[in-house]
Amino acid sequence: MNSSASTKERILTAAELLFAQRGFDGASLRQLTAAAGVNLAAVNYHFGSKDKLVEEVFRRRLDTLNTHRLAALSKVAGQPQTTLEDVLDAFIRPALALSSDGSGSLFMRVLARAFAEHDDTLRQFLSENYGHVMRQFTAEFARLLPKLSREELYWRIDLVTGALTHAMSGFGMIQRKSDVSESAHREQTIAHLVRFAAAGLSHP
Amino acid sequence: MNSSASTKERILTAAELLFAQRGFDGASLRQLTAAAGVNLAAVNYHFGSKDKLVEEVFRRRLDTLNTHRLAALSKVAGQPQTTLEDVLDAFIRPALALSSDGSGSLFMRVLARAFAEHDDTLRQFLSENYGHVMRQFTAEFARLLPKLSREELYWRIDLVTGALTHAMSGFGMIQRKSDVSESAHREQTIAHLVRFAAAGLSHP
DNA sequence: CGTATGCTCAAACGATCGTTTGATTCCCTG
DNA sequence: CAGGGAATCAAACGATCGTTTGAGCATACG
Numbered sequence: 001m002n003s004s005a006s007t008k009e010r011i012l013t014a015a016e017l018l019f020a021q022r023g024f025d026g027a028s029l030r031q032l033t034a035a036a037g038v039n040l041a042a043v044n045y046h047f048g049s050k051d052k053l054v055e056e057v058f059r060r061r062l063d064t065l066n067t068h069r070l071a072a073l074s075k076v077a078g079q080p081q082t083t084l085e086d087v088l089d090a091f092i093r094p095a096l097a098l099s100s101d102g103s104g105s106l107f108m109r110v111l112a113r114a115f116a117e118h119d120d121t122l123r124q125f126l127s128e129n130y131g132h133v134m135r136q137f138t139a140e141f142a143r144l145l146p147k148l149s150r151e152e153l154y155w156r157i158d159l160v161t162g163a164l165t166h167a168m169s170g171f172g173m174i175q176r177k178s179d180v181s182e183s184a185h186r187e188q189t190i191a192h193l194v195r196f197a198a199a200g201l202s203h204p
Numbered sequence: 205m206n207s208s209a210s211t212k213e214r215i216l217t218a219a220e221l222l223f224a225q226r227g228f229d230g231a232s233l234r235q236l237t238a239a240a241g242v243n244l245a246a247v248n249y250h251f252g253s254k255d256k257l258v259e260e261v262f263r264r265r266l267d268t269l270n271t272h273r274l275a276a277l278s279k280v281a282g283q284p285q286t287t288l289e290d291v292l293d294a295f296i297r298p299a300l301a302l303s304s305d306g307s308g309s310l311f312m313r314v315l316a317r318a319f320a321e322h323d324d325t326l327r328q329f330l331s332e333n334y335g336h337v338m339r340q341f342t343a344e345f346a347r348l349l350p351k352l353s354r355e356e357l358y359w360r361i362d363l364v365t366g367a368l369t370h371a372m373s374g375f376g377m378i379q380r381k382s383d384v385s386e387s388a389h390r391e392q393t394i395a396h397l398v399r400f401a402a403a404g405l406s407h408p
Numbered sequence: 409c410g411t412a413t414g415c416t417c418a419a420a421c422g423a424t425c426g427t428t429t430g431a432t433t434c435c436c437t438g
Numbered sequence: 439c440a441g442g443g444a445a446t447c448a449a450a451c452g453a454t455c456g457t458t459t460g461a462g463c464a465t466a467c468g
Binding site: 409410411412413414415416417418419420421422423424425426427428429430431432433434435436437438 | 439440441442443444445446447448449450451452453454455456457458459460461462463464465466467468
C-alpha cells in the first residue's frame with residue numbers, strides 16, 4: 001500500500017493524478033484526500049491551502065526537470081560542433097523521461113493544463129521557476145540560428161513549445177506497439193519531436 | 205448597450221468571454237448573467253443547463269469555422285497544382301479570421317481550454333462536429349505527402365495541431381505594432397504559421 | 409376586454425466547496 | 439514512566455455553486 005509513504009507525499013501523488021484528470025478546480029480536496037487515504041484536514045495542515053498544494057505539485061517535478069534540462073544543455077551549449085538537434089534533445093529528453101516515469105507520467109498533462117489556464121498567480125510562479133531555463137535555451141537557439149531576427153526566433157520557439165506541450169501531455173501520443181520496448185519507443189518519440197522541432201525552427 | 209441584442213445572444217457572448225477567461229467551471233452562472241445583464245434563471249430557461257450552454261457556445265463558432273474551412277479546402281483539394289501551403293492556408297486562415305473578429309476573438313482560447321481538459325462529453329461533442337473536417341484535411345495532406353507512412357503523418361499533424369492551437373489561442377502571439385494595419389498583421393501571422401506548419405509536415 | 413403565452417424576476421433549494429476548530433491519538437524525549 | 443509537541447481525526451463553518459420555483463410582467467390574439 002501507499003501507507004508506507006508519508007502523508008505529505010501521498011497527498012502530492014494523489015494530487016498530481018487528480019489535477020491531471022480533473023483540473024485544479026475540478027479536483028476537490030475531499031476526492032483528493034480520500035484517494036490518498038488521509039484526513040481532509042491534512043492538506044491545510046501540511047500545505048496551508050489548496051493553492052500552496054498546487055505550487056508544491058509543480059515544484060516537486062519542475063525542480064528535477066529543470067536540473068536535468070540544464071545539465072544536458074551545459075554539455076552542448078556554446079560548443080562549436082553543437083547542432084540544433086543536440087539542444088532540442090537536451091530540452092525534450094528530460095521531459096519525456098519524466099513522462100515515462102511511472103509516478104511522474106501525468107505531470108506533463110498537469111503542465112499542459114496550467115498553460116491553458118491563464119491564472120496569473122500560477123503563471124508568475126511558473127515564470128519564476130521556469131523562466132531562466134527557457135532563457136538559456138533561447139540564447140543557445142539564437143546562437144545556432146544567427147540569421148533569424150529576434151522576433152522571428154520568438155515566434156518559432158513559441159510554436160515549438162506549443163507542439164511539444166501538446167505532444168508530451170499525451171493527447172495524440174502514438175501508442176507503443178507490444179513488440180517495441182519502452183526505451184526503444186521513447187527513443188523513437190524523441191527522434192520524432194526533435195526532427196519536427198528542428199524543421200520548424202530552422203526552415204528558410 | 206447590449207440590451208438591444210436578445211437575451212440568448214447576450215448570454216452566449218458573455219459566456220464566451222468568461223469561459224475564455226476563467227474556464228468552464230471557473231465561470232459561474234452568477235458572474236455570467238451579471239455580465240450579460242440578464243437574470244440568473246435565464247440560462248436554465250433558454251438553454252436548459254450550464255452544460256447545454258457550453259455546447260451552444262461551441263456550436264455557434266464551430267459551425268461557421270467549419271463551413272469556411274471546408275469551403276476553402278474544396279477550392280484546392282484534389283487539384284494537381286495545389287501545394288501544401290494552399291491546404292494549410294485553407295485550414296489556418298478561417299481560424300485567424302475568427303480570432304481577429306471582435307466578438308469571436310476569444311473563441312480560439314476557449315477551444316484551447318477544451319483541448320486541455322479531458323472531459324469526455326465535450327470531446328465527444330467536438331469529435332462529432334469537428335471530426336469530418338479533420339478527416340478531409342488529413343486526406344488531402346496524405347495526397348500531398350505520399351512518402352509519409354500513415355503513422356508518421358498522424359504524428360506530424362498532431363504536432364502541427366498543437367502548435368497552431370497554442371499560437372491561435374493567443375498565448376505568445378506577437379503584438380501588432382501600431383504602424384502595421386490589422387489586415388497586414390494577419391497576413392504576416394498566417395504566413396508565419398503556414399510556413400512553420402509546412403516545414404514541420406514535409407521535412408525529410 | 410379577457411386570456412393565453414412567452415419571458416423575466418427575486419427568492420430559495422440542496423449540494424459541495426475550502427477552511428477552521430477542538431478533541432484525540434501518536435511518538436519521542438527527558 | 440510521565441510529559442509535550444506533532445499529527446490525525448470527526449465535525450462544523452460560511453460561502454458559493456447549479457438549479458428550481460412560483461409569482462409577476464409583457465405582448466399578441468380571440
